[in-house]
Amino acid sequence: xxxxxxxxxxxxxxxxxxxxxxxxxxxxxxxxxxxxxxxxxxxxxxxxxxxxxxxxxxxxxxxxxxxxxxxxxxxxxxxxxxxxxxxxxxxxxxxxxxxxxxxxxxxxxxxxxxxxxxxxxxxxxxxxxxxxxxxxxxxxxxxxxxxxxxxxxxxxxxxxxxxxxxxxxxxxxxxxxxxxxxxxxxxxxxxxxxxxxxxxxxxxxxxxxxxxxxxxxxxxxxxxxxxxxxxxxxxxxxxxxxxxxxxxxxxxxxxxxxxxxxxxxxxxxxxxxxxxxxxxxxxxxxxxxxxxxxxxxxxxxxxxxxxxxxxxxxxxxxxxxxxxxxxxxxxxxxxxxxxxxxxxxxxxxxxxx
Numbered sequence: 001x002x003x004x005x006x007x008x009x010x011x012x013x014x015x016x017x018x019x020x021x022x023x024x025x026x027x028x029x030x031x032x033x034x035x036x037x038x039x040x041x042x043x044x045x046x047x048x049x050x051x052x053x054x055x056x057x058x059x060x061x062x063x064x065x066x067x068x069x070x071x072x073x074x075x076x077x078x079x080x081x082x083x084x085x086x087x088x089x090x091x092x093x094x095x096x097x098x099x100x101x102x103x104x105x106x107x108x109x110x111x112x113x114x115x116x117x118x119x120x121x122x123x124x125x126x127x128x129x130x131x132x133x134x135x136x137x138x139x140x141x142x143x144x145x146x147x148x149x150x151x152x153x154x155x156x157x158x159x160x161x162x163x164x165x166x167x168x169x170x171x172x173x174x175x176x177x178x179x180x181x182x183x184x185x186x187x188x189x190x191x192x193x194x195x196x197x198x199x200x201x202x203x204x205x206x207x208x209x210x211x212x213x214x215x216x217x218x219x220x221x222x223x224x225x226x227x228x229x230x231x232x233x234x235x236x237x238x239x240x241x242x243x244x245x246x247x248x249x250x251x252x253x254x255x256x257x258x259x260x261x262x263x264x265x266x267x268x269x270x271x272x273x274x275x276x277x278x279x280x281x282x283x284x285x286x287x288x289x290x291x292x293x294x295x296x297x298x299x300x301x302x303x304x305x306x307x308x309x310x311x312x313x314x315x316x317x318x319x320x321x322x323x324x325x326x327x328x329x330x331x332x333x334x335x336x337x338x339x340x341x342x343x344x345x346x347x348x349x350x351x352x353x
Contacts, residue, residue, distance in 0.1 A: 001127055004051040006100050006179055009041060010092040011111035012059045012082050021233045026062055028111050029069060030236075033245060037112050037230060042073060044115035045107055045173065047123050057082060057095045088199035090186045100179035108182065108202055110172035110231070114239070117225035126175065131217040133181060133209055135159075136173040138221050145169035146203035148218050156216035159206045161196035168218050171227040174202050185209050252278055257288075258340075275342040281307075281332045290329045294349040296342045298322040305336030327353055 015027025023030055028038040035043070038056075046052060054074045058066050060081040070077055078099060086092045093100075093108055100106050105126075126134065135148055135156075141164055149158045149166045158165065176182045185208035186200075194204055206216050221227060228242065229235050240246035250268055252258060255277075260268045262275035300320050307314050308331040314320050322328055 002050055002105050002123060004053065005047070005105045005107060006053045006055060007045050008055045008057070008093055008096055008100060008106065008108045009038070009111050010057045010089050010108070011038065012057055012086060012092045014059075014085065017232050023233070026065065028058075028062075028066060032230065032236060032239070033243060036069065038070070039073060040114045040230070041109060041111045044113065044117075045109050045119060048120050050123055053078070053099075055080065055096050055099055057092050059084070087190075088195070089202050090189055090200035090205055093202070094183065094186050094190075097183055101183040102180055103178045106176045106179035106182055108174045112229065112231040113172050114228040114230060115171075115173075115226070116228070117221055122173075122219060125219055126177075129217060130177070131175075132177050132214045133206060133216045134175040135170045135203070135206070135216070135218050136175075136221065136227075137168040137218045138171055138227055139167050140169035141167060142169075145171070146201065148203075148206075148216070150218065154217060156206060156210055156218065158210070159203045159216075161201045161203050168220070170203055171221070172229075174206075181209060181214065252280075262342075273344070275340075277340045278303075279336075279338050279340055281330075281336045281338075283332050283335050285331050288330075290327060290353040291350050292322070292325050292327040292353065293342075294351060295324055296344045296349060297324065298328075299341045299343075301339045303337045303339060305332065305334040305338075307332050307334075307336050307338075329353070 011028050013027065018027055018030060025031070029036050032040065042054065054077040056070055056077060057080045060083050063079070063081055067079055070079055078096070080095050082092060082095055089108075122136070137148065143162050143164055146159060146161045146169065147163065147165045148156045148168050148170065150168065151157050159170075182205065185205040188208045189205045190200055194200070196204060210216055228239050230239055237246065250260070252260065255266060256264065258277040258279045259275060260277060261271070263270065263272045298321065300322075302314050302316055302318050302320070304316060306316070309320065310327060310329050
């Protein structure tokens, strides 16, 4: 029965793909849907009925900006650091050797993923099977993942990195019944200089255990459980799409006279407080009745074209304002596009001239 488990999260990368895209926060601190990346990762393996000791390995240059955040989430966590980029996750994780080289169960997981799963059911599975080592997997067939090949008894015979050898793809939660299993296999991996794309990967360290007849199994996520990687900007946008949190795009032509906010049908944001429209008008005299409003203030921004209003010339990027009782008599000297904002409903105070 698992009573305590060490959970190690290596997070000593630069996150350069995000910084190149213009993100200001370092990768673990990027906020997404109410939590930072590292909070999502912690939540995915923060088991209810097991004592968890979280261990983070970070870049020393990030300590000042990460330490308080990590201690706020997990006050008893252990924070270790490396002075520079390592040669892969195995080397980074072995920084924690003094805390994990023992008989306590160990999970090593990624810092940039979200799981929507029954995590405590996974602990039940580990207790029931008493497996020596395990990897969480999904059904996949792309070389973006690591893979495990199983024999007829369900035990691993080989693991690969970025090479499809089965339909069981690893998703970043790695388990060992004893932490020392990882320490021994990780050191051997480095000693034998077994790399993929010049890095020492966690997945490949399991092969050292298999060679010693230590059982490695796999745990398949169910159909209603989700693994969501957020390791790249593109994956973040995919997550936003999946959660229906991304931008919504509407066609302006579907809104009467361009009015898309206000007490209208249809309206993107129906309310009785303000009104907003984007107007597209052809060259010539205004086709709508000349009028003024007795109470509301109307603010306009000319985006494209040139127009004349009340005998004043208005050019692109100029803002023009109608206070109450100021008439609007338009002539469009070119095809024009302008934004109209009103601070209160105007359908009851409009006076036709």
